[in-house]
Amino acid sequence: xxxxxxxxxxxxxxxxxxxxxxxxxxxxxxxxxxxxxxxxxxxxxxxxxxxxxxxxxxxxxxxxxxxxxxxxxxxxxxxxxxxxxxxxxxxxxxxxxxxxxxxxxxxxxxxxxxxxxxxxxxxxxxxxxxxxxxxxxxxxxxxxxxxxxxxxxxxxxxxx
Ligand code: THU
Numbered sequence: 531x532x533x534x535x536x537x538x539x540x541x542x543x544x545x546x547x548x549x550x551x552x553x554x555x556x557x558x559x560x561x562x563x564x565x566x567x568x569x570x571x572x573x574x575x576x577x578x579x580x581x582x583x584x585x586x587x588x589x590x591x592x593x594x595x596x597x598x599x600x601x602x603x604x605x606x607x608x609x610x611x612x613x614x615x616x617x618x619x620x621x622x623x624x625x626x627x628x629x630x631x632x633x634x635x636x637x638x639x640x641x642x643x644x645x646x647x648x649x650x651x652x653x654x655x656x657x658x659x660x661x662x663x664x665x666x667x668x669x670x671x672x673x674x675x676x677x678x679x680x681x682x683x684x685x686x687x688x689x690x
Contacts (some may be wrong), residue, residue, distance in 0.1 A: 536682045541673040542638075549671060553623060553663055556581055557671070559589060560625040567591035567604065573631035576604035576639070580612050582619040588612040605645040609652060620656040624649065626664040635666035646681040653677045654686050 543549055546557050556579045564577025571594050580588045590608025594601035605626060612621060628639035641649065641664065653660050659676035674680055 538679040538682060539675075540679060543671040543673065545669065546665065546671055549663070552581075553625060553661075556587065556623055557625040557627065557663060557665065559587060560627045563589040563591050564604070564627050564629060568593045569631075570594060571596075571598065571601075574628065575631070576626065576628045578604040578608040579625045580608050580621055581623040582612060582616055583622050584616060584619045586616060586619065588615065603642060603645050605641050606648050609645075609648055613652065620658055621652055621660045622658075623661045623663070626662070627666070628664075629667035636669040637666050638664050638670055638672040639666050640664055640672070640680065643681075646677060647684070649677045650681050650684045650686065
């Protein structure tokens, strides 16, 4: 018997103002997109902005449904859109922000498990890591160099 230890590392920026300018403007696009979320049930708005290696930016916000499980998270709206429009492009950076209409969200809001799995699929496919930045409405921004930090021991095509 042995113990297996998996450690994970993030960078924490004090605020959006401390981000490098390229990612600051990507996060600003995520914030603008967050405001367009269709979230009448949860009142929890999420925005995602993806920078591709061809320079294009692809955006997504969460889209809810009266049949709750039929809705989709912002990250997957964006990533599936990127895959659909630019199937050969690589995802370089992903910026995520979340804000509730009812409670302040001052701490970084990480992507849900299903979104992590979907992001991992694209990182495996393209074979270069995706930088992921996530924040709440304001306050600290966390940066991960790869989805591997957010989803260690992940399931992928090599097991099929
Ligand atoms: N949501 C996202 O868009 N991304 C996540 O990673 C977590 C949750 C959305 C789904 C739903 O519309 C609302 O936030 C509340 O869960």
